Amino acid sequence: MTSRSRKPVGSREVRPDRGIPEATIARLPIYLRALTGLADRGVTSASSEELAGAAGVNSAKLRKDLSYLGTYGTRGVGYEVSYLRYQIAREIGLTQDWNVVIVGIGNLGLALAKYSGFASRGFCVAALIDTDPSRYGEKVAGLEITPLDQLDRVVAECSISIGVIATPANNAQNVCDRLVAAGVSSILNFAPIVLNVPEGVDVRKVDLSIELQILAYHEQRKANSVVDLEAGAL
Amino acid sequence: MTSRSRKPVGSREVRPDRGIPEATIARLPIYLRALTGLADRGVTSASSEELAGAAGVNSAKLRKDLSYLGTYGTRGVGYEVSYLRYQIAREIGLTQDWNVVIVGIGNLGLALAKYSGFASRGFCVAALIDTDPSRYGEKVAGLEITPLDQLDRVVAECSISIGVIATPANNAQNVCDRLVAAGVSSILNFAPIVLNVPEGVDVRKVDLSIELQILAYHEQRKANSVVDLEAGAL
DNA sequence: CATTGTGAAGTGATTCACAGCA
DNA sequence: TGCTGTGAATCACTTCACAATG
Numbered sequence: 001m002t003s004r005s006r007k008p009v010g011s012r013e014v015r016p017d018r019g020i021p022e023a024t025i026a027r028l029p030i031y032l033r034a035l036t037g038l039a040d041r042g043v044t045s046a047s048s049e050e051l052a053g054a055a056g057v058n059s060a061k062l063r064k065d066l067s068y069l070g071t072y073g074t075r076g077v078g079y080e081v082s083y084l085r086y087q088i089a090r091e092i093g094l095t096q097d098w099n100v101v102i103v104g105i106g107n108l109g110l111a112l113a114k115y116s117g118f119a120s121r122g123f124c125v126a127a128l129i130d131t132d133p134s135r136y137g138e139k140v141a142g143l144e145i146t147p148l149d150q151l152d153r154v155v156a157e158c159s160i161s162i163g164v165i166a167t168p169a170n171n172a173q174n175v176c177d178r179l180v181a182a183g184v185s186s187i188l189n190f191a192p193i194v195l196n197v198p199e200g201v202d203v204r205k206v207d208l209s210i211e212l213q214i215l216a217y218h219e220q221r222k223a224n225s226v227v228d229l230e231a232g233a234l
Numbered sequence: 235m236t237s238r239s240r241k242p243v244g245s246r247e248v249r250p251d252r253g254i255p256e257a258t259i260a261r262l263p264i265y266l267r268a269l270t271g272l273a274d275r276g277v278t279s280a281s282s283e284e285l286a287g288a289a290g291v292n293s294a295k296l297r298k299d300l301s302y303l304g305t306y307g308t309r310g311v312g313y314e315v316s317y318l319r320y321q322i323a324r325e326i327g328l329t330q331d332w333n334v335v336i337v338g339i340g341n342l343g344l345a346l347a348k349y350s351g352f353a354s355r356g357f358c359v360a361a362l363i364d365t366d367p368s369r370y371g372e373k374v375a376g377l378e379i380t381p382l383d384q385l386d387r388v389v390a391e392c393s394i395s396i397g398v399i400a401t402p403a404n405n406a407q408n409v410c411d412r413l414v415a416a417g418v419s420s421i422l423n424f425a426p427i428v429l430n431v432p433e434g435v436d437v438r439k440v441d442l443s444i445e446l447q448i449l450a451y452h453e454q455r456k457a458n459s460v461v462d463l464e465a466g467a468l
Numbered sequence: 469c470a471t472t473g474t475g476a477a478g479t480g481a482t483t484c485a486c487a488g489c490a
Numbered sequence: 491t492g493c494t495g496t497g498a499a500t501c502a503c504t505t506c507a508c509a510a511t512g
Contacts, residue, residue, distance in 0.1 A: 019505070021502070022502090022503095023502080023503060023504090025451055026448055026449060028447075029443070029444040029447040029448065030428075031443065032447070033426060033427075033441075033443075033444070034428070035259045037427075039368065043501060045323075047470085047472090048471075048472070048473095049471085054428070055428065056428035058505080059471095059502090060504075060505055060507095061399070061503090061504065061505075063274050063471090063472065063473065063474085064474080064503095064504080064505090066396065066472095066473090067472090067473055067474070071472080071473070073471080073472050073473080074471085074472075074511090075266075075470080075471055075472040075473080075510070075511045075512050076469065076470045076471050076472075076511070077470080077471070077472085077511055077512070078470095078471070078472080079472090091451070092450055092454070092475085093450045093451055093453065093454030093455075094447065094450065098446070098450050098453070099403070100446065106345075107344065107348045107349060108345045108349070109346035110341065110345065111340075111341035111342045111344065111345040112442070113441070114341045115341060115342070117426065117442075117443055118443060120444040121398050121446070121447065122443075122447065123446050126509070146464075151322050155496090161453050161457075162446060162449055162453065164302075176399065179459075185453065185456060186268075186449035186452060186453045187449075188442075188445050188446060188449060189478065192351065193265060193267075193271075194264075194268070194288070194289065194290035198294070200456070201451055202452045202453070204448060204449055206440055206442070207263075208346070208349070208352075208422075208440070208447060209262075209351055209352060209355040209356075210261070210263040210264065210267070210333070211327065211438050211440060212334065212352070212355070212356075212357050212396060212422060213262075213263040213266070213326050213355065213356065214259060214260055214263065215396055215420035215421075215422060215436055215438055215440060216326055216327045216328065216332050216357075216396070216420075217259055217262070217325070217326045217327055218252075218355065218420060218436045219327065219332070219395050219396065219419065219420045219436070220326070220327030221327075222419060222434065223395075234248075255480070255481065256480090256481095257480080257481060257482090281492090281493065281494090282493075282494070282495095283493085291494095293483090293485080294482075294483055294484070294485095295481090295482065295483075296495095297494065297495065297496085298481090298482080298483090298495085298496075300494090300495090301494085301495055301496065304496080305495070306496075307493080307494050307495080308489090308490065308496075309488075309489045309490050309492080309493055309494045309495080310489070310490045310491070310492050310493050311490070311492085311493070311494085311495085312492095312493070313494090345478090367507085
């Protein structure tokens with residue numbers, strides 16, 4: 001098994017080694033989703049092959065990924081769905097619910113605030129922040145839109161550690177700074193800019209135009225290769 | 235599928251195309267965004283160091299990435315912003331605009347339909363599709379919501395090759411199949427399921443809960459390491 | 469005996485470090 | 491001189507292939 005020298009020597013092992021590759025971590029939620037789907041359909045046990053199919057990866061990768069968490073399968077049989085599901089949820093940190101603040105209640109922020117899927121996946125939208133005074137007090141999904149300058153209070157009161165930025169690009173860095181100052185240390189950024197954050201703060205970004213552009217690149221290449229074929233270029 | 239627009243024929247000496255790493259392709263849109271930002275601020279020239287800063291990557295990676303496209307810099311000087319911007323846009327396939335259809339005009343679909351940022355980035359939302367008859371004909375951002383069974387016609391009429399799925403999970407595979415049947419070969423999927431598509435169709439997925447869960451994992455680890463420190467465990 | 473768990477091999481991406489050029 | 495472009499080295503991730511095992 002593992003035994004790489006990470007930290008400067010531990011006098012002893014604290015928990016089964018925390019060296020899970022980032023790529024694996026990014027897939028754990030997918031496995032969780034797949035397991036929940038199987039459980040909902042009444043499936044109680046699944047092989048790595050079946051699970052991998054449901055998650056859209058190959059089975060070797062799935063087994064390797066799971067091996068970083070521990071040995072939760074049974075050789076010759078497979079994995080018990082609900083048990084594995086629990087183990088992954090625990091690993092991700094979903095034994096507790098996480099409170100989230102959404103900043104920027106425009107079209108996208110509104111959609112996120114109303115999205116019902118977060119609750120079942122371990123997240124609770126606990127506060128909505130905007131900077132437009134005309135919207136203060138407006139209720140969305142049972143929550144009042146609150147001014148940005150109350151961020152510190154709201155973050156503290158609700159024990160919020162995850163912030164979602166859904167503002168236009170020109171406000172995003174400012175909002176980000178305010179979130180960090182308020183104590184938020186994980187940020188999901190929808191604004192199309194690179195955020196600067198201090199050490200210790202995690203940022204993940206979702207830029208829809210970028211996703212489309214990546215598709216466009218491949219789309220263009222498909223179109224071109226058709227042209228090539230028609231021209232007998234190969 | 236329409237679209238051809240290739241370079242002025244192919245007796246070019248070096249075809250820099252073949253084999254740009256996927257990781258590089260995924261960053262080209264980021265460089266494009268950074269260059270646009272610089273251009274907007276009147277910057278006409280930038281070193282790899284400056285550009286990399288604006289894009290949130292290190293300069294070695296940026297130079298290596300750009301080297302796959304061609305040699306667009308000047309040693310000792312840097313890169314001409316507008317020239318490089320054009321070259322990247324061309325590489326991605328943004329010399330043309332891409333028509334996009336959004337399927338599922340719920341909260342998220344609505345937000346996407348209204349989002350003004352697509353236009354400036356090479357995309358035009360050309361059609362909105364839903365399955366709820368009570369919404370047929372409703373106008374959003376100047377477009378009528380159209381029934382799913384008119385997808386084929388709409389895709390053909392508007393030469394659409396990119397589809398966005400913003401439906402609930404239970405409709406998504408069906409919608410996906412319909413899109414593919416209609417001739418769409420690139421799909422951006424917001425539904426929290428794994429889509430099955432035939433060879434040659436590209437899918438990119440955005441799952442907001444998964445992004446939050448990845449943040450939660452790191453958040454949990456930060457919290458735990460604080461506990462470890464307090465307990466003197468290291 | 470079917471299936472897991474995992475070393476070893478393979479592949480791809482990143483970073484280093486410096487030659488080559490304006 | 492200063493910065494790009496790029497081989498070589500390194501690091502990270504994936505896949506292979508099979509011994510271990512319930």
